[in-house]
Amino acid sequence: MKPAPFAYHAPDQLDEVLALLGDQDHEVRLLAGGQSLVPMMNFRLAAPEVLVDLRRVESLRQLRHSGDGTLAIGAGVRQSALLREPVVTDGWPLLSEGARHIGHPQVRSRGTVCGSLAHHDPTAELPALAVALDARMVLASASGTRERSADEFFVSYYTVALEPGEMLLEVRFPRCPAAAGWSFKEVARRRGDFALVGVAALVEAGDDGTVSRARLVFCGVAERPFRALDAEQAVVSGASFEEAGRLVSEAVRPMGSIHASAEYRRECAGELAARALSEAWERATGG
Amino acid sequence: MPPDGLIGQALPRVEDERLLRGAGRYVDDIHPEGCLEAAFLRSPFAHARVTNVDLSEAVRAPGVVAAFDGAQAAALAGPLVFDMARIVPEPVRRSVDPLVRVQPMPSLATDRVTFVGQPVAMVVAESRYLAEDALQLIDVEYEDLPVVVDPERALEPDAPLLEPEWEDNVAIAFNFRKGDPDAAFAAAHATVEERFRSHRYMAAPIETRGVVAAVDPFDGRLTVWASSQTPHLLRDFLAGALGYAPDRLRVVAPDVGGGFGMKGSIYPEDLLVPMAARELGRPVKWIEDRAEDLASSTHGREQVHRIALAADADGRILALRDDIVHNAGAFTTLGLVVPYNSLTHLLGPYDIEAVDVRMRVALTNTGVTAPFRGAGRPETVFAVERAMDRLARELGMDPAELRERNMVRPEQMPYATGLVYRDGADQVYDSGDYPGLLRKARELVDAEELLAQSSEERRIGVGYAAYTEGTGVGPFESARVSVEPGGKVIVRYGGASQGQGHRTTLAQIAADALGVRFEDVEVRGGDSGELAQGFGTIASRTLVLAGNAIVEAATEVRERAKRIAAEMLEISPDDLELAEGAFSPKGSPGTKLPLGDVAGFLSPFNPARPKGESADLAAGSIYRPSTVTYAAGVHAVVVAVDVATGMVELLRYAVAHDCGRVVNPTIADGQIAGGVMQGIGGALYEELVYDDAGQLVTGSFLDYLLPTASEAPELRLAHLDVPSPLNPLGVKGLGEGGAIGPPAAIANAVEDALHELGVVVREGPLGPSRVRELIREAVKAGHGKVNTVGS
Incomplete structure (x- = not known):
């Protein structure tokens, strides 16, 4: 369980990172927290020829709360910051709660937010949270930067909308509506395991005391974060949370694994949806 | 039981200060100068003919010193032959007439591979990295052979045959019968019959296996x-x-991070690494990685039981029948050990007159199964204790009450089961109070208040598991106790610690037996260079065997020291007392002759030393038990099942x-707690899964799920100490006990929680998806109704 030979660089400037990443003749991978890449290299499932470590690039380690209320998280920011920084725990409690389910403290102290997003294991929490919170992804290469919505960014298992030579520079979360109730529910084999099924829910209450807006995004039920549009719409139209859960179970087409059958994930997605909506609603209405 | 001298005292472990500082010395910490590292190419196929192994590119790779294929290895070291496994004591032969x-x-595989992970070639290089790079350059040609994974199918x-010369895949078979089970079943008021499967899981110690070998260029010793x-067995x-002559070969087990039986077997790498060191004239190291451990180190537990119980209207069990199929994996290396343990622990604490058991052990294209903490007992206890709950349900009786009615009562001790133990002695339970254990477990778990919180959505149930355990199996263990001239006492024993705290418990025993202070005793084990004879630490045996060997040796040293001290003080030995490491005449505690001075008096430099006395104040002992002593336990657990998600919570x-x-007591509690956690792993999380092609699906810790601190429940422990009459210390072994009960107790509790839905638990682990499947099946079969969102 030792990696194949590779060249290692740890530049301290972003433009050096992007220059190295632009090398078309070699397989180049970025090393951020290493929580997925390093095990894959040790199993020789990944054998990059060049590894570019981001740890010395100070500018990437910033977590900024800008004037318009946006939360910007650089490629070097660890997942533990989501549980530690008051700006996140106060302003994006859903993000904090979801991040609590990522591995254990040791994993979160190493793993980065952007690393998990760019790796895109569809059972991971952060991609679903990014879609639920309408995150914007800033992609950078030697020739410039561009932006994509989270929904556009996640393509399929371990595949995202990054071109060769491009990296996820930053993820930006727009201001979370103050009145929104939120919930994150997950079942996993053990505390900290990848989700069998997980769901991020956001609910807003209208002036008339009914649901005016709902958002339900799942991990673990599809090849990418799954947004349950029918169930969201049904809830806004007055359906019960249980009914919304039934719609979710009908809509999802999960894969099975040794840890949970497809049937299990399907029924559990519905159950968690109902529970998450119910908890989010309580938070939205102070009930 | 109150402390008696040092025995019974919860002294802090003397090991911990060093280990917690990170100053442990494990095999991987040993790196002799010029040490090479080995890596193994392992079979990616479960069953195939090996037609060619081409090492030519690998041997030319950077840093590679040598590479070996099966033919080369066979020429240099031959195959591993397990002669001891063939030995069947005559009384066992008479009792069950085993095959x-x-x-x-x-x-290294020569012409065939028979399981995924079997070593096929070895590369030795300047580093493990370079060795693994070279493995990728080895070209092996395989021809597929048909695969069999399931033991019943085998x-x-x-x-498909694992051994082409055999007519079938049966490696071991035996039958046992007592009483008239057919008549009992015919006359019974109630009978139950079920198929229960104990699934495959393994020890997975925190430290994987590892071997370092070095030949001393000066004297050629290895x-x-x-x-x-x-x-010692490895030596x-x-x-x-x-x-090698045994005295030219020294085997040391330094700090070892857990074994649980897995490190009690002898493996190909144990032979190949020293062979390479000898051939290459340089030290060689191999440290097993986790993927190798999961695939290639020994597994445990896989058995299928078709078990039936017959009872009268009062719940007295009249007869037990069991047809057991045990999956040996690709090789049988230890013969009868595990399957025979399953037979001799099938009746457990119960008094059952008529018994009919058939055991068949099948070879399959899977990893080798061997003893793993419980070694045949958890498997058999899962079947019997599940069957007890099915019978209780059939009779409409409380499961704990049914158990108590059938237990061997304290006044029946010593109690003969009618079986012969693996050591050839009649199986006779030496002491114990099984109903007392059950009552204590019920009191500790205090289920009523928790059960009252049960709801339709979150159902709560209680489960029990009772077991006996033959511990302290022979043939022997050795010890040597010596007093150094400074007064320090060195205790050498033939076992080896994998974290059990031997340096603490054995020092307590030695200090008490000798009459010295605890802190003056140093315990050394795990080194054939320290003590020529030894057997090892397996099968819950070291406290019983090494402990009593130490008592015998310490007693001999004390008596000899007393005789010499009496000469020195010119009084009668009968008038001397030894306490806290010094002799005093009775009635004159102020006069002290330190034990170290007695040892010093024997020095060859002392002109006044007594003639004819040897210079060392030391004695050795070989302790051979008459047979095993029977530990026992009852586990009780309360669980909550989230009916909609299938998640099981241990309350x-x-x-x-x-x-x-x-x-x-602290170390004893730690043994139980650690065993319980390993059992919880099997009950809820851990499973080694092979697909139909014999590929190991759970080949890393991503998929092989060990319980962590987050999964640990509230644990309540009590010891009901009934001393063994079979050994001077009165001790029984306890290394394995904690791991025996959880799979059965937790399955019983989950079934109890879901009994209104008609759920029957037949195998584990009880992950949420399996629990939901059980609920869906039961509801579909019309046993119960349950409303959930998703179904």
Whole structure:
């Protein structure tokens, strides 16, 4: 369980990172927290020829709360910051709660937010949270930067909308509506395991005391974060949370694994949806 | 039981200060100058003919010093032959007339591979990295052979054969019968019959296996450092296989990070690494990685039981029938050990007159199964204790009440089961209070208040598991106690510690037996260079065997020291007392003659030394037990099941345990707690899964799920100490007990929680998806109704 030979660089400037990443003749991978890449290299499932470590690039380690209320998280920011920084725990409690389910403290102290997003294991929490919170992804290469919505960014298992030579520079979360109730529910084999099924829910209450807006995004039920549009719409139209859960179970087409059958994930997605909506609603209405 | 001298005192472990500072010395910490590292190419196929192994590119790779294929290894060291596994004591032969077939195991596969992970080639290089790079350059040609993974399928007439010369895949078979089970079943008021499967899981110690070997260029002696539970047995094996006189070969087990039986077997790498060191004239190291451990180290537990119980209207069990199929994996290396344990622990604490058991052990294209903490007992207890709950349900009786009615009562002790134990002695329970254990476990788990919180959505249930455990099996263990001139006492024993705290418990025993202070005793084990004879730490035996050997040796030293001290003080030995490491005449505690001075008096430099006395104040002992002593326990657990998600939560776990006289309560509790956690792993999380092609699906810790601190329940422990009459210390073993109960107790509790839905638990682990499947099946079969969102 030792990696194949590779060249290692740890530049301290972003433009050096992007220059190295632009090398078309070699397989180049970025090393951020290493929580997925390093095990894959040790199993020789990944054998990059060049590894570019981001740890010395100070500018990437910033977590900024800008004037318009946006939360910007650089490629070097660890997942533990989501549980530690008051700006996140106060302003994006859903993000904090979801991040609590990522591995254990040791994993979160190493793993980065952007690393998990760019790796895109569809059972991971952060991609679903990014879609639920309408995150914007800033992609950078030697020739410039561009932006994509989270929904556009996640393509399929371990595949995202990054071109060769491009990296996820930053993820930006727009201001979370103050009145929104939120919930994150997950079942996993053990505390900290990848989700069998997980769901991020956001609910807003209208002036008339009914649901005016709902958002339900799942991990673990599809090849990418799954947004349950029918169930969201049904809830806004007055359906019960249980009914919304039934719609979710009908809509999802999960894969099975040794840890949970497809049937299990399907029924559990519905159950968690109902529970998450119910908890989010309580938070939205102070009930 | 109150402390008696040092025995019974919860002294802090003397090991911990060093280990917690990170100053432990494990095999991987040993790196002799110029040490090379080995890596193994392992079979990616479960069953294939090996037609060619091409090492030519690998040997030319950077940093590679040598590469070996099966033919080369066979020429240098031969296959592994497990002669001891063939030995069947005559009384066992008379009792069950067993078939025992044991195959030689090639160190590296020659013409065939029979399981995924079997070593095929070895590369030795300047570093492990370079060795693994070279593995990728080895070209092996395989021709597929048909694969059989399931042990029941392996017994069918048309199954693929693991051993082409055999007519079937049966490696071991035996039958046992007592009483008249047919008549009992015919006359019974109630009978139950079920198929229960104990699934495959494994020890997965935190430290994987590892071997370092170095030949001393000066005298040609070979030293092997191995993460082994049985360094002396490994020395004897290597001496034979490599042609060394035993005194020219030293095997050391330094700090070892857990073994649980897995490091009690001898493996191909144990032979190949020393062989390479000898051939290359340089030290060689191999540290098993986790993927290798999961695939290639021994597994445990896989058995299928078709079990039936017959009872009268009062719940007295009249007869038990069981047809057991045990999956040996690709090789049988230890013969009868595990399957025979399953027979001799099937009746457990119960008094059952009529018994009919058939055992068949099948070879399959899977990893080798061997003893793993419980070694045949958890498997058999899962079947019997599940069947007890099915019978209780059939009779409409409380499961704890049914158990109590059928238990051997304290006044029946010593109690003969009618079986013969594996050591050839009649199986006779030496002491114990099984109903007392059950009552204590019920009291500890205090289920009523928790059960009252049960709801339709979150159902709560209670489950029990009772077991006996033959501990302290022979043939022997050795010890040597010596007093140094400064007064320090050195205790050498033939076992080896994998974290059990031997340096603490054995020092407590030695200090008490000798009459010295605890802090003056140093315990040394795990080193064939320290003590010529030894057997090893397996099978819950070290406290019983090494402990009593130490008592015998310490007593001899004390008596000799007393005789010499009496000469020195010119009084009668009968007038001397030894306490706190010094002799005093009775009635004159102020006059002290330190034990160290007695040792010093024997020095050859002392002109006044007594003639004819040897210079060392020391004695050795070999302790051979008459047979095993029977520990026992009852586990009780309360679980909550989230009906909609299938998640099982352990609300409270209780163990009442009898391990005879407790030497160190903290260490005893730690043994039970660790065992319970390993059992919880099997009950809820851990499973080694092979697909139909024999590929190991759970080949890393991503998929092989060990329980962590987050999964630990509230644990309540009690020891009911009934001393063993069979040994001077009155101790019984307890290394395995904690791991025996959880799979059965938790399955019983989950079934109890879901009984209104008609759920029957037939196998584990009880992950949420399986629990939901059980609920769906039961509801579909019309046993119960449940409303959930998703179904």
